Amino acid sequence: MIELLMDRYTYVLMFVLLGLGIYMVIASENLVKKLIGVSLFQTAIFLFFISMAYIDVEGASAPIVPHHGEPGEVMVASPLPQVIVLTAIVVGIALTAVGLALIIRIYAEYGTLREDTLREVRADE
Amino acid sequence: MSNVDLLLPLLIATPILAATLPIALGLRFDRTGWPVAGLTTLGLFAGAAVLASEVYAGNEAVTHELGGYPREYGIELVADEFSMLIVLLVTAVATGVLAYTRRGGPRGNTFYTAYLLLVGGLLGISLTGDVFNLFVFLEITSLATYALVASGDGPESAVAALKYLILGTVAASMYLIGVAFVFMATGTLNMVELAEAIPGAEAQTLIHAGFAFMVVGFAVKVAQWPLHTWQPSAYRQAPDGVTPLIAALVSTASAYAFGRLIVTVFEVEYLATMPNAAAVVLMIGCVSVLAGTVLAVIQTEVKRMLAYSSVSQFGLVVAAYGVVIAGNSETAFVGAAIHLVGHGLLKAGLFLGAALVAASYGARTVDEYAGLATERPVIAGSIAVLLFALVGVPPGIGFVSKWYIALGAVESQLWPVAAVIFLSTMLTLAYAARLLEKMYFTPPAAVDRPHAPGAVATDGGDADRDDSAADPDLDGNGTATAADAIRGGETRDPVSTGMVAIVVVAALAAVALGFAGGTLADLLSPFLTEVFN
Numbered sequence: 095m096i097e098l099l100m101d102r103y104t105y106v107l108m109f110v111l112l113g114l115g116i117y118m119v120i121a122s123e124n125l126v127k128k129l130i131g132v133s134l135f136q137t138a139i140f141l142f143f144i145s146m147a148y149i150d151v152e153g154a155s156a157p158i159v160p161h162h163g164e165p166g167e168v169m170v171a172s173p174l175p176q177v178i179v180l181t182a183i184v185v186g187i188a189l190t191a192v193g194l195a196l197i198i199r200i201y202a203e204y205g206t207l208r209e210d211t212l213r214e215v216r217a218d219e
Numbered sequence: 220m221s222n223v224d225l226l227l228p229l230l231i232a233t234p235i236l237a238a239t240l241p242i243a244l245g246l247r248f249d250r251t252g253w254p255v256a257g258l259t260t261l262g263l264f265a266g267a268a269v270l271a272s273e274v275y276a277g278n279e280a281v282t283h284e285l286g287g288y289p290r291e292y293g294i295e296l297v298a299d300e301f302s303m304l305i306v307l308l309v310t311a312v313a314t315g316v317l318a319y320t321r322r323g324g325p326r327g328n329t330f331y332t333a334y335l336l337l338v339g340g341l342l343g344i345s346l347t348g349d350v351f352n353l354f355v356f357l358e359i360t361s362l363a364t365y366a367l368v369a370s371g372d373g374p375e376s377a378v379a380a381l382k383y384l385i386l387g388t389v390a391a392s393m394y395l396i397g398v399a400f401v402f403m404a405t406g407t408l409n410m411v412e413l414a415e416a417i418p419g420a421e422a423q424t425l426i427h428a429g430f431a432f433m434v435v436g437f438a439v440k441v442a443q444w445p446l447h448t449w450q451p452s453a454y455r456q457a458p459d460g461v462t463p464l465i466a467a468l469v470s471t472a473s474a475y476a477f478g479r480l481i482v483t484v485f486e487v488e489y490l491a492t493m494p495n496a497a498a499v500v501l502m503i504g505c506v507s508v509l510a511g512t513v514l515a516v517i518q519t520e521v522k523r524m525l526a527y528s529s530v531s532q533f534g535l536v537v538a539a540y541g542v543v544i545a546g547n548s549e550t551a552f553v554g555a556a557i558h559l560v561g562h563g564l565l566k567a568g569l570f571l572g573a574a575l576v577a578a579s580y581g582a583r584t585v586d587e588y589a590g591l592a593t594e595r596p597v598i599a600g601s602i603a604v605l606l607f608a609l610v611g612v613p614p615g616i617g618f619v620s621k622w623y624i625a626l627g628a629v630e631s632q633l634w635p636v637a638a639v640i641f642l643s644t645m646l647t648l649a650y651a652a653r654l655l656e657k658m659y660f661t662p663p664a665a666v667d668r669p670h671a672p673g674a675v676a677t678d679g680g681d682a683d684r685d686d687s688a689a690d691p692d693l694d695g696n697g698t699a700t701a702a703d704a705i706r707g708g709e710t711r712d713p714v715s716t717g718m719v720a721i722v723v724v725a726a727l728a729a730v731a732l733g734f735a736g737g738t739l740a741d742l743l744s745p746f747l748t749e750v751f752n
Contacts, residue, residue: 112396119385132388139395146403174292175402178351182395185358189388192365196381203374212378 104145111138123209125200129193136186140179147171224283226270227296227346230306233266234259234339235359238332245328252331253321259335260317263342264310271303278745282348290348290409297348297410300746301482301556304739305345305475308560312467312567313338315721319571320460322715323578325370330461333370337363337464344472350398350484351408353476354391357440361387364469368457379456383449390439390446393432400429410484418489427493433480434499440473443503443537444510447530454526459574462522466529467567471559474536478555481540482750490544497545504538505639507531512646516653519584521573524650525566528609531643532562538636539624546631549747553740554623560739561616561732565609568725572602575722579714585653590663597719599658601726606651608729611644616729619736 099106111134118131147157148171157173201207204215237259241252274281280299284290298306317334320326340360347353365387369380402408404425405416417426435446442450450470454462481490481500490496511531518524539555542548573583575598582588592599608615611622621640628636732739 116389119389125381128385132385132392135389136392136395139392139399142396142399146399174408178408181351181355185355188362189358189384192362193381193384193388196365196369196377196384199369199377200374200381203377216375216378 104141108138108142108145111135111141125197125207125209125212126194128209129190129197132193133186133190136182136189140182140186143175143179143182147173147175223270223273224281226266227281227283227298228285230263230266230270231296231339231343231346234263234335234342238335238339241328241331241335252328253326256317256331256335257321260310260314260338263338264314267303267306267310270298271307274298274300274303275742291407291412294352295348295409295411296346298346300743301479302345302475304556304560304743305472306342308471308563309338309341309345309468312563313341313464315567315725316460316464316467316571319463319574319718319721321717323460323574323713323718325458325460330367330370333363333366334464337367337469341468341472344476348410349408350401350410350413350480354395354398357391357394357473357476360469360472361391364453364465367461367465368453370461371456371458373456375452376456376458379449379452383453386439386446386449390436392436393439394436397429397432397436400425400432404429410479413484414486417485427496430485430490430493430496431499433477434503437473437477437480438503438537441470441477441533441537442530443534444507444530447507447511450530451523451526454529454570455520455522459570459577463567463570463574466525466570467563470529470533471563474533475559477537478540478552478559481544482552487544487547487751491547497541500544501538501541501633501636504534504536504541505636507534508538508639508643509534509646512643512650515650516646518650519586521576521583521585521588521654522570524585524654525569525573528647528650529562529566531647532558532566532609535621535624535640535643536562538639539627542624542627542631542633542636545633546627547751548627548631549751550623550630551627552747552751553743554620554625554627556743557616557623557736557739558620561608561620561729564725564732565605565617565729568605568722568729569602569609571718571725572598572605572722575714575718576602585657588654588657589661591658594663598722601719601722603655603658604726605729606655608726608733610647610651614730614733616732616736619733619739623736623740 115131115133115135115138118134119128122128122131155170157170157176197207200212204212206212206215237255240255244251244255270281280297282298283296285294285296288294313334320330337360340356340358340363343356344353344360347356361384365380365384368383369377371379398408401413401417404420404422405413407413407416420426439446439449454466457465481487485493508531511527511529511534515524515527515531518527536555536558539551539558542551543555576582576588576591576595579598580587580591580595582591591602604615608617611617621644625637625640628634628640
């Protein structure tokens with residue numbers, strides 16, 4: 095069990111981050127913090143993808159193969175998850191940008207970033 | 220036509236590239252958005268038609284490997300019988316809604332950009348053969364949807380869009396976790412390769428967990444109870460011209476993707492052996508059917524009522540997927556596929572009808588629809604036909620799909636599911652009948668007039684002036700509604716003949732497709748024999 099934790103500590107880290115992120119989304123009343131929570135949630139998954147590429151190959155290096163190296167000599171991590179994460183990061187940035195733009199609009203209209211205040215303001219109207 | 224597979228990347232890349240044009244050209248010229256969007260959409264429709272004829276005539280899937288990389292580590296695009304149904308629906312509805320917004324709004328270059336991005340994302344979801352690529356297109360679609368919802372009048376739309384963004388992003392991330400787990404267990408992302416690798420994979424628990432995460436992710440995206448909370452406010456707050464597009468296509472594409480995962484990636488035989496998979500999917504679907512209809516019955520606003528109705532109709536699709544898993548039922552799958560198309564068409568027509576009523580009659584709640592049949596007979600008639608088709612009165616398209624799903628449930632001896640489907644039809648009738656009763660049997664004066672000022676306040680004032688200007692006209696002419704509509708178009712009535720015609724066409728198509736239900740099933744059959752062996 096301990097050994098497993100030593101080997102796979104990045105997976106544990108991922109679930110801790112995942113939990114933190116979803117907790118922020120649910121518990122925080124501040125809209126910006128909610129969005130940070132969403133970002134954290136996504137980042138945890140990106141880290142999981144990256145660490146997954148390294149776990150199967152003992153002592154692997156980053157998947158950058160030197161052009162003079164012998165084939166089969168260099169142990170590299172699987173490059174596919176890294177490519178996936180690059181794409182996913184771009185998607186994540188776009189989502190955060192749209193989310194922040196919406197929050198700016200909400201702040202301009204209601205003058206608050208807190209969800210509870212927002213609820214009161216909207217109930218009054 | 221050996222190069223027909225090039226249509227696949229073109230169908231996806233063209234709208235996404237064209238999406239940059241309205242804003243870029245808008246810096247120099249006025250009014251470029253409409254021609255760009257119109258031409259692109261027409262081109263897409265033509266391309267989809269050519270591709271569909273190729274797929275259905277050749278009875279085999281057209282595939283394209285992006286960049287020439289083999290599908291083991293590249294991205295493959297696939298057009299088969301199932302995906303072409305959705306591609307045709309997307310391009311047809313997109314063309315119809317675009318034609319509507321020419322007159323009915325919203326307009327503006329940013330709208331056309333978001334619109335083209337949305338269409339590109341939807342076509343991507345329909346055509347991709349790669350589970351991670353599917354995530355990317357889901358997110359492109361969602362991003363465009365958030366922007367479109369937020370473009371509604373008033374600050375409420377931004378709140379609705381943010382709620383949708385947070386829930387939608389967490390849901391897509393859940394799906395991504397599922398992809399990560401399955402990728403970890405099998406080492407591939409291609410759907411066909413996954414189907415081969417999954418049954419023999421060592422880490423079965425990982426695959427089970429991955430499927431569970433995917434189910435939760437799609438339950439949010441498809442708006443299944445109790446994860447539907449983003450959907451009614453998003454549909455309600457989006458601009459009237461945008462809601463038909465979102466309601467008809469976005470959840471439909473997600474539901475299609477879910478079905479694709481079940482039949483192509485995990486495969487029915489494998490899922491049938493997975494503990495509780497069938498039970499969970501069935502449960503989600505059935506509960507959504509009942510909860511969605513009950514919530515729809517108690518709504519006062521028409522757009523919210525239709526939104527909750529979507530929850531229940533998609534519940535029906537998910538329940539059909541459950542029947543497919545539990546009973547290995549081809550019939551239920553045909554029902555689900557037809558229901559996806561039929562519901563998309565019906566909801567596009569109904570929301571367009573609601574937008575027309577709001578623009579010309581100033582009515583947004585069920586009570587304000589009183590007397591619509593005498594004042595706007597064509598619109599009221601179209602809405603009535605669409606509602607009857609939604610309930611499942613033959614010969615509407617809703618009847619065909621519900622028949623197939625119910626038949627599948629009965630064949631698989633899943634009596635509770637069959638009971639839920641019949642019950643849901645009755646409950647659907649309950650909310651449809653409320654609207655029909657108001658439109659046809661309640662006199663307008665009693666209820667409508669006191670509400671009119673309120674409607675003006677939400678509607679921007681224009682509608683009321685044109686409405687009262689058109690009223691004496693109608694009284695004088697009596698029956699000539701078509702002529703009235705044409706003259707209304709000339710005197711800057713917010714509703715043109717073309718806009719009414721689109722809703723009428725949607726209603727006619729819903730009935731025509733009902734007659735063509737058997738043909739649709741025949742078109743799907745090569746896909747079915749491949750999937751169900």
